[in-house]
Amino acid sequence: MFLPFEEGELEIRPSKIICLGKNYAKHAKEMRSEVPKDPIIFLKPPSSLIGPGEKIILPKMSKLVHHEVELAVIIGKRGKNVSQEDAMQYVLGYTILLDITARDLQNIAREKGLPWTICKGFDTFAPVGPRVVAADKLDPHNLEIGLKVNGEIRQKSKTSEMIFKIPKLIEYISSIMTLEPGDIIATGTPEGVGKLEHGNVVEAWIEGIGELRVEVE
Ligand code: MG
Secondary structure, eight states, rough: OOEEEEEEEEEOOOOOOEEEOOOBBHHHTTTOOOSSSOOEEEOOOOEEETTTTEEEEEOOOSSEEEEEEEEEEESOOSSSOOTTTGGGEEEEEEEEOOOOOEEHHHHHHHHTTTTSHHHHTTTTTTTEEEEEEEEGGGTTTTTTEEEETTTTEEEEEGGBBBHHHHHOOOOOOOOOOOOOOTTTEEEOOSSEEEEOTTOOOOEETTTTTTTEEEEEE
């Protein structure tokens, strides 16, 4: 899949999608969780990606699928053990990612202490777009972020509310796994997550990036 980037387009083909859990305090609260002391990370498979105009497919295994709007960082060069001071040199740009989540399956996994692979990993569970904005064109920590379902605002916050900022995330993640060009870091969702149903129209926006519109099949 390709997204518009500067005067051309960028192929979106990450080796991995690294996602943050509970990186906004009010979302941690609505999940009845503590604010974490260290970043909480998990992976979504690249096969979950879809682009603007494609459809989210609700899986038969779940009765409760939630939307989560997130600022996504696209990595520009390979990095291992990157310091916070150097971290922003590794950012190519930014886009929107919807971290679609089968919440009922996640709740079962949380109760049983099982991984989140299933609840986060279905095909179509990572819509991205509408474009990638170059790193030097945005202050990623001072943007309005929000999401509407059928025209009704469900989520609205500021990226300044993120608990762990992007340099810290890059330092932390790259101390564990090598970041490769094209890798995506989804920086966590603000409060207001909610249910998606067949036929819903989802419009997510981030100031300076634009609006990502996808339908639910
Ligand atoms: Mg999320």
